[in-house]
Amino acid sequence: MQNNLPANWPLVKLGDICEFIYGKGLPKRLRVEAGVYPVYGSNGVVGHHDKYIVEKPCLIVGRKGAAGAIHLSNKDCWPIDTTYFIKPNEKYSLKFLFYLLKNLRLNSLDKSTAIPGLNRNDAYSLQIPLPPIKEQHRIVEKIEELFSELDNGIENLKKAKDQIKTYRQAVLKYAFEGKLTNGKSEKAKGKGENGELPEGWKWVKLEKLSELITKGASPRWQGFNYINDESQTLFITSENVKENYLEFKKLKYLEDTFNQKQKRSILKRGDVLFNLVGASIGRAAIYNLNRKSNINQAVALIRLRGDLNTNYLSYFLNSNIAKQKYMMDIADVARANLSLTDTSNILVPLCSIPEQTKIVQEIESRFSVADKMEQSIDESLQKAESLRQSILKQAFEGKLV
Structure with missing residues (x-):
């Protein structure tokens, strides 16, 4: 990391400020799923238990499998042996460290050839910026403010995508009721439990x-x-x-x-x-x-x-x-x-083959428009995720607050 940071942001090694502690094995057969304490694996919560080994709050870091994945637990919990966990201390805001570790992309440190894995010593050697505690809190507040706005935008994009799915089904409904080719034609045949059809169908x-x-x-x-x-x-x-x-x-x-x-x-x-x-x-x-x-x-x-x-x-x-x-x-x-x-x-x-052909053409004409809209939404969703990474990058370069 280049040292073009604010003067009061020293660069330190990650291992100098926190410890990656090994989780403890808890086979699925021994878990009490009715328990209130989440059990964490590398991918996040994988079950529950009636006991915990780490008090809230803490960070969970993927060690095997989803190596480098970061999770924040605000509940007492049980991280299993495919994870590390990190406890709070006076040197950092836990949420600040949470976002910082996400920005570091620890999964890139994986050197294994089979199951992805993270060696904590590789993580310890990384240099990180360490602003004063008050500034860490300000950075977290700004990140969460921007992420909230971004999440609202993503939610709206996903709703629009769902509406396109609904539109496609509406097109198909009209198509197989004969309304794409017959308009509001009289439905003289096919009445009954199987539904109404246009005359001739x-x-x-x-x-x-x-x-x-x-x-x-x-x-x-x-x-x-x-x-x-x-x-x-x-x-x-x-x-x-x-x-x-x-x-x-x-x-x-x-x-x-x-x-x-x-x-x-x-x-x-x-x-x-x-x-x-x-x-x-x-x-x-x-x-x-x-x-x-x-x-x-x-x-x-x-x-x-x-x-x-x-x-x-x-x-x-x-x-x-x-x-x-x-x-x-x-x-x-x-x-x-x-x-x-x-x-x-x-x-x-x-219906007749010519009408089937016409119906397919009508469906594909409408679906083509929907496909372009969906592609545009997908591109916007990808840009939103890129923007999320950009926000984190700026935050830890001292350019966000």
Whole structure:
């Protein structure tokens, strides 16, 4: 750190003013979750207990895992052995040290090759500015004032993002009620428990519109392990299936011989993938790759016949209209899951192919505008986080107060 600080801000070594004390192990099986004292791991609170080992307030520093993460506890607590903790002393305001450590980005000191770790001696060697106590309090007040304004702005941006999600669902609702293409047309057919449809539309079970509805299998059950070979079969799981798109941040591959055992679930370009299990249940996307691929048991493959547009189906399956219908059958199940029978019985609002094509165009036109708005919000959120770091940097260069 360059010494262009105010004259009354000496540079000292972190280890000269505070001690990183090792936390104490507390296995999950021994914790009393009904207890009132938070148990801290590197990522923050990981449980509760009926005893504590550190009096409030204190700082918790990630030692293993989320190495360098900083937490402030205003309650008596139990930091476990993946952490260090720091007690207050007369040399610093604990909140000042909290923000200072965040600015130091201790995670950058990690030298491990496996699990991220922080050696306290590396932290001790860092030089830090140490203003007088009164000035430390002023700095903390200014940081928290600016952070409060920043947090309000971030909250408003997140609300705007939620409103865009609501808008997208409103577009889909109008689309599959026929209002994007028919306006306020008379709804003469399809009345009843399945909802009203414009004249000429009808509810049809998905199985009647599909050439194939199946799912994949677990590689482990078939005796296969993941391999690091992009020339082999790409293996798609529910993690990859997002709403109307496939995400390939985490790629998995299997030997091509897996396809010999699971021929039925080998993917073809244009197949609709539909998540059957867990938190991502109901997400649907179109497979548009030209390569060897297969799926696991949590993903259904829907291969359509010519009377249903794949994009139309993908948008419909991701709509609240569809979800409200097929989720009714699994509302009482502890871990939500859909069977292939449930999937086959999903009712689809069917109109002519030309109208389906027009509906998809209308949806995508509106979603394109929403996507640009969402991108702008995401950029603003990123700038807000950068501004947070800038505030801390200025604070500890003596430029904030």
